[in-house]
Amino acid sequence: MSNGLILITGGSRGIGKGIAEELASAGYDIILLAKSKNNLKKTKDQILTKHKVKIDTISCDLSDSREIEKAFNYCKRQGYKFMSIVHSAGIFIEGCNLSSSIDVYDAMMNVNLRAVYYFTKLFRPLLDTSKKCTIVIIGSTAGLEPYTIGSIYGIAKWGLKGYAINLRQELLKDGIGVVLVNPGSTITDLWEGTAHPASRFVQPKDIGIMVRACLSLSAGVVVDEVTVRPLLGDIHDE
Ligand SMILES: NC(=O)c1ccc[n+]([C@@H]2O[C@H](COP(=O)([O-])OP(=O)(O)OC[C@H]3O[C@@H](n4cnc5c(N)ncnc54)[C@H](OP(=O)(O)O)[C@@H]3O)[C@@H](O)[C@H]2O)c1
Structure with missing residues (x-):
């Protein structure tokens, strides 16, 4: 029997895929959401060879509000109720405050921050609060300190931390926990x-x-924030 249904944005690759594999191994059914249909299919097939869970995929460009609305309408029509939503989709473009173009700023804010805000706002009615219910946000150590190789990325991740703190306060009365996970340098396509x-x-x-x-x-407990770094420190520390 399924442990519940979890939607993972960015679930087709990297950290989101790592989360999907681990949650599938724990018996959760999964909705993978990302842009590329090919990547989604590949990851779905890989997980299904190892685990007996249900997996659906949604192709959606999170930088486009209308696509987020389409994804929401699809989930509503399917009658999906989520015990958790994991926001892992994100992009990294190198660039610093004074040298980057406004387009780099907009692109990074759109996917890394604005999409998390709008997605959560729309999907809130699809969260199942009858049991433990959690929103997980993948932040970054770039949202805890200066990030010289990509300060605009850092600004988006600092914004995400502020968003998580405020969302947690707003949702606690509804019994929904908000967890901010800050990975340090993690080996994915970004590297x-x-x-x-x-x-x-x-x-x-x-x-x-x-x-x-x-x-x-237990249902009455939330991990506010957790940071996971390489033992020897983040790569940009060197
Ligand atoms: N890797 C690190 O060192 C590191 C460290 C700290 C935090 N993070 C954070 O961890 C999260 C995942 O990063 P990652 O390293 O796993 O990156 P990744 O391997 O490049 O994977 C990114 C994932 O996000 C999806 N995605 C990107 N833009 C999207 C869009 N516009 N609409 C929908 N989906 C989109 C991709 O889907 P497609 O397959 O369709 O492209 C893919 O599934 C990000 O929030 C990142 O900031 C990463």
Whole structure:
């Protein structure tokens, strides 16, 4: 029997995929949401070869409000009720405050911050509060300190931290917990071409294990915030 239904944005690759695999292994049914239909299908097929859970996929460009509305209408028509929504979709574009174009700023804010705000606002009625109910937001250590290789990305992640703190306060009366998970450097496509070995990074599975643990605690408990870094520090620390 299923442990409940969880929607994961960015579930087709990287950290979102690591979370999806870990939650599927714990018996949760999963909705994977991302842009690329190919990536979604590949990840769905991979998970289904290992785990006997239900998986649906939604192709949606989170930078477009109308696509978020379409995704919401689809889930409503299907009668989906989620015990958790995990916001993992995100983009990274290198660039600093004074040298980047306004287009880089807009693109980064749209996917990394605005989409999380709008998605949560729309999907709130589809959260099942009859049992433990949790919104998980994947932030970053870039939202805890200066981030010199991508300060605009850092601004979006600081915004996400502020969003999580306020959302947690707003939703606690409804019995919905909000967890902010801040990964440090994690080996995903974002680090393509890195000279460092994979062992120097956090693994996507580590974040999956952490999210699974947060969802396993008793219904009256929430992990406000958790930071998971490479033992030797984030890569930009060197
Ligand atoms: N990797 C790190 O070191 C690190 C560290 C701290 C925090 N994070 C955060 O972790 C999250 C996941 O990053 P990652 O490293 O796993 O990146 P990734 O491997 O590049 O995966 C990004 C995921 O987000 C989806 N996505 C991107 N833009 C989208 C859009 N406009 N609409 C819908 N889906 C979109 C991608 O879908 P497609 O397959 O369709 O492109 C993919 O599933 C991000 O929020 C990132 O900021 C990463």
